[in-house]
Amino acid sequence: MAKILIIDDETAIAIMLKRLVEKAGHEAKTAANGNEGLTLFESFHPDLLITDIVMPDKEGLELIFELRRKNPDLKIIAISGGGRFQYEGYLNSARHLGANKVYQKPLDLKELMNSIKELLS
Amino acid sequence: MNFFKGTSANLLGLPSAFQGSWTFKRLTLSFSGEMAKYEKDYLEDYFLKSLVPFRFSLVLGMIFYGAFAFLDASSVPELKEIFWFIRFGVVFPVLAVVFAFSFSNAFKKYMQFLISFIIFVTGFGIIVMIIFSAQVSNYNYYAGLILIFIFGYTFIRARFIYASIAGWVIVVAYEISAIWISNTPLEILINNNYFFISANVIGMFISYFLELSSRNDFYMRKLLQQEQENVQAANNALEKRVKERTAQLTDAYQDLKKEIETRKKYEKERGELETQLFQLKKMETIGTLAGGIAHDFNNILTPILGYTDMALEELPDESTLRFDIEQINHAATRGKDLVQQILTFSREVNFDKKPIHLNLVVVEVLNLLKASLPNGIEIKQKLDPEIGTILADATHMHQIIMNLCTNASYAMMNTGGILEVKLDVVKADKNLTKQVPNLKKGKYVRLTLSDTGHGMDSKTKERIFEPFFTRKEVGSGSGLGLSVVHGIVNNYDGAITVDSALAKGTTFTIYLPQYGTSVVDSDDLNKTITKGDEFILFVDDEQEITYMGKKMLENIGYKVTIKSDSLSALEEFKLNPEKYSLVVTDQTMPRMFGTELAIKMKEIRSDIKVIIITGYIDKVSEDMITESGVSEIIMKPLILSDFSKTIRKVLDGN
Numbered sequence: 001m002a003k004i005l006i007i008d009d010e011t012a013i014a015i016m017l018k019r020l021v022e023k024a025g026h027e028a029k030t031a032a033n034g035n036e037g038l039t040l041f042e043s044f045h046p047d048l049l050i051t052d053i054v055m056p057d058k059e060g061l062e063l064i065f066e067l068r069r070k071n072p073d074l075k076i077i078a079i080s081g082g083g084r085f086q087y088e089g090y091l092n093s094a095r096h097l098g099a100n101k102v103y104q105k106p107l108d109l110k111e112l113m114n115s116i117k118e119l120l121s
Numbered sequence: 122m123n124f125f126k127g128t129s130a131n132l133l134g135l136p137s138a139f140q141g142s143w144t145f146k147r148l149t150l151s152f153s154g155e156m157a158k159y160e161k162d163y164l165e166d167y168f169l170k171s172l173v174p175f176r177f178s179l180v181l182g183m184i185f186y187g188a189f190a191f192l193d194a195s196s197v198p199e200l201k202e203i204f205w206f207i208r209f210g211v212v213f214p215v216l217a218v219v220f221a222f223s224f225s226n227a228f229k230k231y232m233q234f235l236i237s238f239i240i241f242v243t244g245f246g247i248i249v250m251i252i253f254s255a256q257v258s259n260y261n262y263y264a265g266l267i268l269i270f271i272f273g274y275t276f277i278r279a280r281f282i283y284a285s286i287a288g289w290v291i292v293v294a295y296e297i298s299a300i301w302i303s304n305t306p307l308e309i310l311i312n313n314n315y316f317f318i319s320a321n322v323i324g325m326f327i328s329y330f331l332e333l334s335s336r337n338d339f340y341m342r343k344l345l346q347q348e349q350e351n352v353q354a355a356n357n358a359l360e361k362r363v364k365e366r367t368a369q370l371t372d373a374y375q376d377l378k379k380e381i382e383t384r385k386k387y388e389k390e391r392g393e394l395e396t397q398l399f400q401l402k403k404m405e406t407i408g409t410l411a412g413g414i415a416h417d418f419n420n421i422l423t424p425i426l427g428y429t430d431m432a433l434e435e436l437p438d439e440s441t442l443r444f445d446i447e448q449i450n451h452a453a454t455r456g457k458d459l460v461q462q463i464l465t466f467s468r469e470v471n472f473d474k475k476p477i478h479l480n481l482v483v484v485e486v487l488n489l490l491k492a493s494l495p496n497g498i499e500i501k502q503k504l505d506p507e508i509g510t511i512l513a514d515a516t517h518m519h520q521i522i523m524n525l526c527t528n529a530s531y532a533m534m535n536t537g538g539i540l541e542v543k544l545d546v547v548k549a550d551k552n553l554t555k556q557v558p559n560l561k562k563g564k565y566v567r568l569t570l571s572d573t574g575h576g577m578d579s580k581t582k583e584r585i586f587e588p589f590f591t592r593k594e595v596g597s598g599s600g601l602g603l604s605v606v607h608g609i610v611n612n613y614d615g616a617i618t619v620d621s622a623l624a625k626g627t628t629f630t631i632y633l634p635q636y637g638t639s640v641v642d643s644d645d646l647n648k649t650i651t652k653g654d655e656f657i658l659f660v661d662d663e664q665e666i667t668y669m670g671k672k673m674l675e676n677i678g679y680k681v682t683i684k685s686d687s688l689s690a691l692e693e694f695k696l697n698p699e700k701y702s703l704v705v706t707d708q709t710m711p712r713m714f715g716t717e718l719a720i721k722m723k724e725i726r727s728d729i730k731v732i733i734i735t736g737y738i739d740k741v742s743e744d745m746i747t748e749s750g751v752s753e754i755i756m757k758p759l760i761l762s763d764f765s766k767t768i769r770k771v772l773d774g775n
Contacts, residue, residue: 012424020431054416081419105419106426106457108709 002120004028005046007037007063008079009055013105017050020109021116034058041067046074048119053080053090061093068098075119077112081105143340149282150332156340163339168229170335171278175236178276179220185268186212186243193250196261200253212246215239233280237287240273244291248298255303263299263313266291267320274324274331281328288321390555397558400583415460422460425453430711450711454663462605474613476510476636479518479566483542486522489673489761494530497537508546508566509638517609524602525570525629532574532627543569546635557632559616564635571628576621585619651769652678655702659683660690660718661734662710670705677765687713691721698726702772708735716749723750730771 004021006028008014014030021028029044031037035058037051049067053060064076078094082104091102101115144154152160186208193204219235222228228235247265254262269291274284295317299305305313429450436443487500494500511518522542529540547553547567549560577585586607610617614634621627657679659670667683674681682701684690687710694701704722708715719731731751746754752771755764 010420010424013420013427016424016427016431020427023431081416081423106422106453109427109430110711110714111709 002026002047003044004048004050004116005031005037005041005044006050007031007034007055007060008050008052009033010052013052017112020113024113024116026116034060034063037063038066048075048077048116050077050079053078053094061090061097064094064097064099075100077101077103077115077119079103079105079107143337145333145336150280150329150336152336156343159339159343162343163336165229166339167278167280167335168232171232172223174276175232175278176220176223178272178278179216179223179239182239182243182272182277183213183216186216189265197254197257197259199257200250203253204250207246207249212243215242233283236273236277236279237283239277240269240279240284240287241290244269244273244287245294248291248294251295252298252303255299255305260305260309260313263295263317266295266317270320270324274328279328281325281332284328285325288324292318292321394558400586401559418456418460422453422456426450426457429453433711474512474514476512476639477515477518478510478639479508479544479568479633480504480506482515482518483522483544483568485761486519486526487542489523490526490530491676494540495534495537498530498533499537499539501539501541503541503543503545505544505546506640507638508544508635509640510636511566511613511633512636513613513633517613521606521609521631522568522570524606528602529570529572529574529627532572532576536574538573538626541569541571543567543571545569547632549632557616557618559611559614560632561614565615565632566635568631568633569628570631571626573626576623576625576627578623582619582621586617651765653765653769653772654678654680655772656680656682656700657768658690658694658701658704660687660704660706660710660715661685662687662707666707673761673764674768677761679768687711687715687718691718694722694729695725698729701729703730703732703768705732705734705768708733714745716745716751719749719751732767732771 004026006014006017006021007030008017009032011030011032014032018028018030029040029046031040033055034051037049038058041049051060051063060078060080064078067074068076076099078091078099079102080090080094082090091104095102100119103112103115143152143156145151145156146153151157152163190201190205190208193201193208197204216239219239222235223232244266247262247269250265251260251262254260270288273279273287279287296314299310299313429446432446433443433450436446483502483504487502491500526540526542532538533540545567547565549557549562549565554560554562585603587604607617610631610633616632618630619627620630657674659667659674659681660683661667661670662685664685667685671681671683682693684693687706690704690706691713694704704719706715706718710718713721715731715733715735719733722729722731731749732753732755733746733751734755753767755767
């Protein structure tokens, strides 16, 4: 049983992931952008963060950078539909900034769940 | 002799326009001054002009001289024998000899002298006859001398000086004979002298003016000739200048022509470059656009695929919704693949570059292709083990060659033909880089793929590398194929060109930078595909792949059952557990992973051998593999030689 924070400006994706992890027995909360996610992070104290990268307000890379500095044990999974100019660039950057796993959208849910299982074990 | 100078004009009364500046000696009429040097020419000219008239007048003179023989007979019959002797015995022979001599070359020199001589001889003959006729009181024969003067001064073409001398000699001879020999009565002598000397003087004037006129004529001709020469010289000079100018113009024309040609060539080249640049720009723009679209598209596809996956998981098997949702899921999966292809085209996918031998890839693809080609299509391969290596992802090369070969076979489907695949090395020099602007100087491995199919027109040719441009029927392809090929080739700093003619066929030429020069092992080129005849169950959620796998494996002898759904695959295995010697399954499938399927099958039959196919080896955890007890893992795409070897290895338990 773990606490998972999901941040994606695409609400449908955030809700989908929430349902998925809840089904696997985890507790999940969603946020629609980086700032909202940060606020929620302070009160929720999640074990795992799943975050999109291209978002309004505060984008994912900045968020990962800030959270990783303060929380070295936090598990982070970054997801992205790809950059507009450099397709895999964002995900590579996310990995460098401290994301444990990165996934290209559209997501393979089975694979994602396997990763979550692996990261939390 | 008195020499004094004057101009001819006054004497001749010629119009002033003809006034020449020529001068002459008053007595001899020879040219003086500037014209003096032409005296010889004049004499020569005078001789030539005189020769025929001279002979004519000589003959005429003889006729007249002879004709007077009748007068002799009637007026002095008693003296006619003597007279006739003078006429025919003395004068005639002299004239005849001179006439004959006129045909000699030496005649020219003596002509004027001989003319004087003739005048004198004929005149003297008449004087003799006058002396004789005086004996019979006939004093009329002096008139004959007047005729001699007429001839002498005019007809016979004696020059003035010669004729005058001869004339005055005759006059003197007559005076001597008339006064002292024949004692002519004074009044008759005076009478005769009047007529006779008058005739001589008039003759002199006539002769004088005739010669003057002839000289003026000569001078005029000379002048004319000179003018003509001047004109000719001017003409020549003009002609020369015209020739020079023409030559200059011709040179200028040639230069201009050359320049125009060069210019045209440059313009054509510029046009071609502009077209190429435009094409490149267009492709780049489409690429950027595609990259942008892909991002949004992935975000759209994520919930569709995710929710349908979840729904399918929760739906009871018998639910009527299952089929519908499966269709949505399937369509979205196709969308996902399409985005991947677009991204390949827009060159935004990272490649795993390794030095590879293109020869091997070509052999691989052709082996695969041979099985599926319709009858009537012949494959010709011209490989070169010495082309060295290129730095590329073998998967991509596989994809490129497969794609082009498939297009080629599609183009020849109805007619049959020859598919030729050729590999060689080419050095990109100035010429080649001009033709194919993407190339830099250096060595390239060149892959030439040509078919003898229906070909295409230039309009089609311009657009074939654009994404979504297709000539196939709706439904038989996304149209991304060639754009993906284009994207891949560009990503490797290579270039692709196409050459095509309707009904003749199409040739694609791909240039990829040569990386190393290692030679491919010729054994590898003739790599035999390991065959077998066992039953294999092939599982993949993508139907296309199961078809391909079936074709591949059946071509090398195996008997293959395919399933595109893990559950129905398990179902099939439950029904015939002993039938299959091997299960080949994809790892990532909805509802059940390949490894999960392996575990479930091994529960039915523990010794069943399983090979997992996966696109992402790092994502299949080691644990899962050992846990599921699969024999081998194979990476996508399936390369027949490796695949067949692995199957054999697993089946033989090695």
